[in-house]
Amino acid sequence: MIFKSKYSDIKIPQAGIYQYVTSNPNKIPDEKVIYVDGVTGRSYTFGEFKHETKKFAAGLQDKLEFKRGDVLAIFSPNQVDYPIVLLGTIAAGGKVTTANPIYETTKLSYQLIDSGASVLIVHPEILEAAIEASIDAKIPASRVLLFGDKEIKAYKPYRSVLINDRIIEPIYYTPEEAKSTTAYLFYSSGTTGKRKGIELRTQTCGSFKKFLVLQVLGNRGATAIIHSNFSVETICESIQKFKINRIYTTPPIILNLVNDPSAQQFDLSSVDKIICGGAPLSDQSERKFYNIFKIPISQGYELGCNEPGELWIHGPNIMKSYLNNKVATDAAIDKDGFFNTGDIVYVDEQGNYFIVDRNKEMIKGLGFHVTPSELESILLTHAAVSDAAVIGYYSEKDATELPTAYVTIKNGYKQSRALAEEIQSFVDEKVLPYKRLRGGILFIDRIPKNASGKILRRLLKESLKNDMKK
Template sequence: MIFKSSYPDLKIPQDGVYQYVTSNPNKIPDDKVIYVDGITGKGYTFGEFKHESKKFAAGLQDVLGFKRGDVLAIFSPNQVDYPITVLGTIAAGGKVTTANPKYKAAELFYQLNDSGATVLIVHPEILEVAIEASINAKIPASRVLLFGDKEIKGYKPYRSILIGDREIEPINYTPEEVKSTTAYILYTSGTTGNPKGVEHTHASIVFNQTQLINTECKLGPHSTVMGVTQFCHGYAFTLILHAALIHGATAIIHTNFSVETFCESIQKFKVNHIYAVPPVIHKLVNDPLAQQFNFSSMDTIASAGAPLVYQLEKKFYEMFKIPILQLYGLTETLATMHHPDPTKIIGPGSIGILFPNVKAKILSEDGHELGYNKLGELWIHGPNVMKGYLNNKEATGAVIDKDGFFKTGDIGFQVAPSELESVLLTHDAVSDAAVIGYYSEEESTEIPVAYVIIKEGYEQSQALAKEIQSFVNEKVAQHKKLRGGVLFIDRIPKSEAGKILKGLLREKLKMGLRKND
């Protein structure tokens, strides 16, 4: 059966991203502060943001010859100038791809090369990685520019090169172009294969913002929001970077997370809305320092990125008396669902409410549609679903069916099991491998664990397991590391079509964990 949203359908806006987020429905004045650095206090008002982003767009065109459809990459942790570069590129008619600041050079090169990026904006602290990757991607040093105000090794700040007096009138799109034109290429591992570029059009981004306005919370000019997730991911990218503008809220931006700076900012800026992930909730519950600060300004904490265990949600509410709004979404679908009522903790197994215009269905492993209270794979349909995977019709066809439903697959921290499996298979001792995610109480999120079959001539041992784990960990970013370890198995269960039956492996892992308790 097909499940439909209980919200009434919304009219789909016809605007491009820049025009929509600066449309100012709440009539805020130009001197309203929108973005603030949580440490330095540096910020941009609504008026300053518009001027700076349009100057950035002019600089891209005038200095770098940036044309409509060109791609700009951003390789940086959260930074107060990040929104300027994102929406300035959009104003110039370009596309933006955001790279994880934890990436190593090979991973960044893959994204630069795959996306076709011709300009790279970099945070100074990770310049060395960017230099190596950009050279391999054949991006000239003159088109690699820095956040901040210091020149480093001949690489110049973007402000000194691109920001002049001229402002452009942002590129306009027809309603048809809004639907078809890619605005962002956000990389995700998806459910199979190597990292893929998720193409989101102006329409999917704009509509998702409209959905959030009508469902997620009552943000507005009175709101001060703060997040602890990276702008390179769809979660913070849409719910903080873009939503602050359309709501006229003030966003407090931090480059890094610590309990102390997080709590200090809540108290200092009177933050009333937080975007977090389960490990942050876990730290706030378990760090006594958090209880020394005044959280009285807080209304709601939104949690996404991984399931938040019921016991942790309950404990957090008991300690701080702040409700947690759980959100569900993927890079491919953006936010699609929310907790029925953030003021009530409704217990394990609860399902959220679909956003307006969103439909869903649950399918069994053999492809049959299921009804209520049945366990299966969630498929999502709506105007917020991606256009497809960049330059990869085969992968797109594998996850979007003929009716436009997206097959969500297994949910993890943006880690494709097949990507890690491909690395495992390059180890001399491994003949076959399967990677699954399991929920870690300690980390309050899913972490990857590998099952491997070893070749003849090798013996199963703790030392070999550690060696294989280290072999993989040295080749991938932090969040992809096999934090759950490596386990040996004699046979990996597979369907007749060759699909790994990961549900059986999860059950096997649960049984093993119970025996060790």
């Protein structure tokens, strides 16, 4: 069944990203500060941002012979020069691929090679991994440049190489080009297999007041507070100091804010909304967060009413394709342009959408489908449980999958058969018979997750094979 938003259609800008970001429909003055380093206070005004991105684009073309369609990779945590490189590359007609700063050499090498990157901009603190990966990807050392102002091991800061007095007029995209031209090559997390390059078009939109984000594009005069790390203290201090209105984040950070009592010592009242994505956030965690901070959370996902089903979406904001992977693209996007998110979702009578799990993570047992997140939410309400993950164990004897839970326990509790049985009974009393944890409870020191908070169930299933043999 197809559901349409109750809100009126929005007007999609018929321009490329750079033209849209700098079009200034709200008459933002050039002296307005739009990017601020949350620690050092270093900043860029709107006018400086436009000037610096045009200089960066000119430097790419003049010094590195960077051409339209070439790919530049950024390997760095958040920092205030990130938007200059990001949008400057777009202004030069290039594509940007962003690599997770925690990647080791093998993962970075794969992304550089797969994306076809010819230039790499890297943060000094992770230069060693970048050097090895750039050699694997055959990117010359002269095209590996640094954020910051210090030369390290003959690798130079991008500002000393690329930035001079010349500026260029950014590459112009017609409306049709904006719809079809790739601007960004983001990579999937690889939780279910090989990581895939996700092609996003040059067409984009969005606006807010002041916000704390991972990798910002800039838009209608918003001031973005940029941090290289996301500890509870730095988040809360920034919110209090800069009166941040909106936050873009992931479930682990929400859980950290809930579980760290020090967060309640800060004034977070300026925040009117939090956008959480990357992985599903449980209802229990969302409610607990709201009860403490009185701040609403919207999850970054959007099938008849109250009936779970797989979510397919359609619109100009979905990705163009997976890079050089027609099989994966055809599996994800149908002939009518609907993108299969893989999320299991239900929608209520008011048009609110609720994500309950991932299709690949559903447990199929006794002719029913069991959503792991439902059982995980219940497990997290037990006094002894600090974290939990539910997966399916295929029982040859029963010829079906059995819901099985891995749990980590809080300080003050000891792993024991009695505690496992208590936790199992606690859950089984609250669910229908087919949802009971018939595979039992297993203790683990830490639930394996990726950087965005997704449970790495593949690793748990490998562990489960060995645990069930014991």
